[in-house]
Amino acid sequence: AYKVLIKSNPFPVICGRVCDYQCQSKCRRGTVDEPVAIKNLKRFITDNASRPEISSIPVTRKEKIGIIGAGPAGLTAARGLTRRGYKVVVWEELPEPGGMLRYGIPAYRLPRDILVKEIEEIKNLGVEIKCNIRVGRDISFEEIKKRFDYVFLAPGVSKSQKMGIEGENMQGILGGIEFLRDFNLHEKTWLRKEKRLGERVAVIGGGNSAVDAARCALRLGAKVNIIYRRRKEDMPAFLEEIKAAEEEGVKIECLVSPLKIIGVEGRVKGLVCQKMKLGEFDQSGRKKPIPIQGSEFTLNIDTLIIAIGQRPDELFEKIIKEVKLQTINSKLFAGGDIMSGPSTVVKAIAA
Template sequence: MKTGPKIPTVKGAETHPENPLGAVLVCGAGVAGIQSSIDLSSAGFRVYLIEGKPAIGGGMARLDKTFPTGDCATCILSPKLVECMRDPNIEVFTLSDVVKLEGEPGHFKATILQRPRYVDLEKCTACGDCSAVCPVEIPSAFDAQLGTRKAIDRVYAQAAPNAPLIQKRGRAACSSGCPIDTSVQAYVALIAAGRFEEAAEVIRRENPLPSICGRVCFHPCESRCNRGTLDEPINVRALKRFAVDQCPTLPRREEVSHTGKSVAIIGSGPAGLSAAHFLALAGHAVCVFESLPVLGGMLSVGIPDYRLPPEILERDVSGIRALGVDFRTGTAVGKDISAEEIQNGFDAVFIAVGAHASRKLGIPGEECRGVIHGIDFLRKHSLGLETGLGKRVAIVGGGNTAIDAARTALRLGASKVTILYRRSREEMPADPTEIAAALEEGVEFQYRCAPVRVLMEKGDMTGVECIRMRPGDPDESGRPYPVPVEGSEFTVGADTLIPAVSQSADLRLARQLGLETTRRSTIAADEVTLATSCPGVFAGGDVVLGPSSVIDAIAQGKRA
């Protein structure tokens, strides 16, 4: 932030450049700078005292005694500090540096760079309450880094100005790694101080689905945690879950003034719920249309109950409902209500339908009885429908959907569950903790293999013919591309095959609205505004990103 001091001009100075301005810029507010400023003020000059530190006084303020008299440094310095600060002819600029000096003797113009104190000096009463409740301690420069002080505090007891400042140490790596900019370091510090309610409040400030993220977020913040360079990252996800579970009651929010604008959100997954939350807080009337009989989208029908219990999902949804958001389940836009009616009935439309269409393997026999794709399998199970699951289950894929399908199959009574993955375990995109849990529960893994055809008899599946794979040249992701090993075919006995290789978005609604799409079968939307090719229509989440994570979808909804 650049600020220039209010340089007074002597009457006639503009017409007579030879007339001096009568103002002096003093750089450095140590003992010499303070005394010079007082003397210049007494001589009738307007004084601008510039100090790079947050308080004036220089090094003498840190001394216990002065040499050689042994007098108390503070006793000598304090009266000068008071006199300097109270002098109406001296204007003090702390946390400031001179970055540019122009002109000539008698007519200089200085440009001052002043860093923020993050405390309003006009409102601060120096009561110290802020320091008392601050949970963050940092090394104290006044004590030569031998002691600590609160992140918001006075530099020392007799500092002038006698007001605190917040010493920020840059953006925390964990917060920078969070797609929704949650203040991770803030709520971790509050939890460490035992202030769980305040920690939960900080979490909910930026995250509309905190209970959900405390269980299923893939925690990119932990991969950026500086503690990981020493031993292992802080378990941020578990801390978030703990704080929110300790304080499940949602705080009362202040009434917001309505803007008179209305927004339709199509899809109630993480992107849709996030957008509904922040749009409602902004005062807009929000209506969410969901084709499924339940809210949550993939949160409800794509993540098993053992990972995300329905009551936890409802806890976060109820907080959004309390903001006045209107939810309409069992309403498919384009079928139960026309896309044109939605477009004409609202000021804006946000499409967040997710990516619920399973990608096929493209192998012979994939259409026979006994083959059910991962997303379809999880959806049927979540909705209480018959899945047709057999006793011997083979699952193709290495992502979280594959792991979820495997562990769910075991819970439904499968006697043997085998995951077939074409790369190594280290290359599996699934959460490592989920992989470990699947192994503990008895799921078998076959690495570096891929199915080539489904074996069947009289239309019913009897097994899967697979082939071994070896690492080839790197692909677009930088990983070695799997290459089949000739003559390495083998058979896996199974009566159910669950392909879980990826998902894609259903673009029927996009076509009805005439929206541009991409080669990746997603809706084309601006990276910053999420605006589509149709004015007033926005899109976000998996329908734009492709299959991604819960936290990335929440970030898209928040941005919208």
């Protein structure tokens, strides 16, 4: 069973823990009683099966492949190409490979020893990963194109979107992705309280990044409110993560939208919000939230974390503009979140 999993998925152990298991909703067994527990079965198999030794695969092709980004999409491509005999080099700007697996998902959800082991198996195939190298700073994109026959762009979407409301440039306002990255990079520093969020934290958003940021803030001793403009059942985050957050003490305020940020001497002190009601369905298939006039109220906060969406780095945003999986340049390919938008680990592997 493990050999079947590893054929098409380079991260079976990881997926046994953080997969969104949407396939279970399509399982025909559900018409009889309940779907096969695919995620749980995957975890049981990968936790208990003996793992074959991974040995280096000889290079049999003359073409060299450069990959930008050592997240799930980049590493999946590197593994597949190496198994086909190509020489592959991966560049990663952060200290360790893994992308959002390492710097976006907290360790309490994805233990780091599991992540390290699965990445080591990819490296053992012969994949060369160069970390702490930022394309555009330490090596130019033009240099990579000259040195390699083909280039695969998988840098992900590493920056948080802004809300575009008054007061958003004050101190004490963090992007959700930036906060999670810093927490995962410097967890001991945060836990020693050498970095602080303050006592009251509000998180804007309803996705997995918002819930992860809220739960991390809670672990740092803060009282945390998630502000979401639709209903709880409309939140894109995994249901089990939402339930876990509430059980731990995170308060989720639904049908509430931020209006403006207020502060004192340039530092955030409060968030003015407005209650919402649901109107007609919008293009997302969900009912559109409509402001309720006269329902404004203010939350007193020390830190605001904005997790409403993600966007790519400006350099790669320009490069992959108006392209699909293969760019207009036959040497360049792109995949992962930068093409499909921020999504799940499984979709990043497949993208």
